[in-house]
Amino acid sequence: MSTRTKRAGRASTKRHGPTTILVALSFAATTMAVMQTVVSPILPQLQNRLGVSSSAIAWVLTGNLLASAVATPLLGRLGDLRGRKRxxxxALAAVALGSILAACTTSYVMLIAGRVLQGMGGGVVPLALSVVRDEFPRERSAGSIATIGATISVGATFGSVSTGLIADRWDYHLLFWLSxxxxxxxxxxxxxxxxDTAERRQGHVDLIGALTLSGWLAALLAAVSTGGRSGWGDPLVVGGLALAVLLFxxxxGWALRHPxxxxxxxxMARRPVLLANLSGIFTGMAMYGSSLLFPPFIQAPSALGYGFGKSVLIAGLIMLPGTLGNLAAAPVAARMTNRHGPKPALVLGPVLSGTAFALLLPLHGHWWAFSMVGVLFGFGLGLAFSAMPALINDHVPADMTGVANGMNAVLRTVGGATGTAVLGAILSASPAGAAAARAAGVAHAPGLTGYLVCFGMLGVGCLxxxxxxxxxPGTRRSVRGAPTKAEPERVEAGR
Incomplete structure (x- = not known):
């Protein structure tokens, strides 16, 4: 049976149109984004309630990050071979189980286990993007990919605001029940x-490749996350980095030999895919870096010489306009991609986000500047996240869509983890003066110089x-991107 006949057979059994499917996929992507950011603003509260150290409570984030990085490419590949819907x-079941486990416990170990289970849902976004490629007509594909890309940032912002609302009034367990x-x-x-997406494809899961990929990602992210807190000379950090290099x-070697x-x-080494992934690393630094810098800066007591002394909720509301920028970017990115391909949006997005960081250098003394800059930053981030999957889909075979987008997400995570570790080291190395800290009623706090250096570094990263x-290289968009491996003449043409 031909591919066209199979697609026609699937089309005849569909019960819902692209718009309804897109709503479901976008909601799933938003669920993941909310889950990943929901605990960041309440880490100090969790540390006090659980009675653990700062380095221990950081594993609430690190454990989730590791699980997501390991699961994302593996689930993407399994979806490519065995069906994306399944x-x-x-992935969503893992998020639900992890959330219930975290909501039912006051144990630190069980909370980490719940967060790791939540991270296993990291494959949701690449799987959703693969469904769009398989099922949507060409004229709907770019806009749908842009919408799913925008929901990532929208969900992250919504998660921060909802966390502030709940943390100010109720017990933190409610966050996990809602998740x-x-x-x-x-x-x-x-x-x-x-x-139930495209027909099952021939092939099997490369278990050794999955283990070595998971191993070097876990070793790298654990070492980077620990190094930012314990110092880069720590034996565990050095050993983790060495292990990451060996496993990488x-x-x-295995991937190049395996059929x-x-x-x-x-x-993945094709120039468009490679450059898009490298660009994604720096874009990930900007996204994760803004989450590290903006909330504590806004919440910092003004006695430190910066900050506005806002609550967690108010800080989230100040950053909320960034969501409007994300939402506005989706239709713009779709039109740009349909008319000119994804490259212009992928270039313009980081330029706008870098401009936002540059504007903060002279305007950091005004709280409204974070709302204004947030719109510009969110718009630029939305353009980049919307265009990147479209470009990757155009240059990989259909049976690699899930794993290729999964690797892009993983590399953004690696960039974000590395970037936040570097930014954290800069902030730690630039403390506020002792008199300012005493006046603010805190033992230790970063100084304004450290924050300004970090804003400048993220601006350079965006550029x-x-x-x-x-x-x-500029290329004309194809109807469905690169073909499957079963169509070698078209694959070769796309190199």
């Missing part, structure tokens, strides 16, 4: 609305992302 449901409820609702929507080399590797490095995107 593994979307598995579980949202995940279960998302599962219901996916089950009822999303079609083993993964490369069906988990990640086809020859495809580097734009330069890398500019270097991507």
């Amino acid at each position: 593994f979307l449901l598995y 579980a409820l949202v995940a279960l609702l998302s599962m219901l929507m996916v089950w009822r609305v999303v079609p 080399a083993a993964w490369i 069906e590797p988990l990640v086809d490095l020859r495809v 580097l992302a734009a330069v890398l995107a500019w270097s991507i």
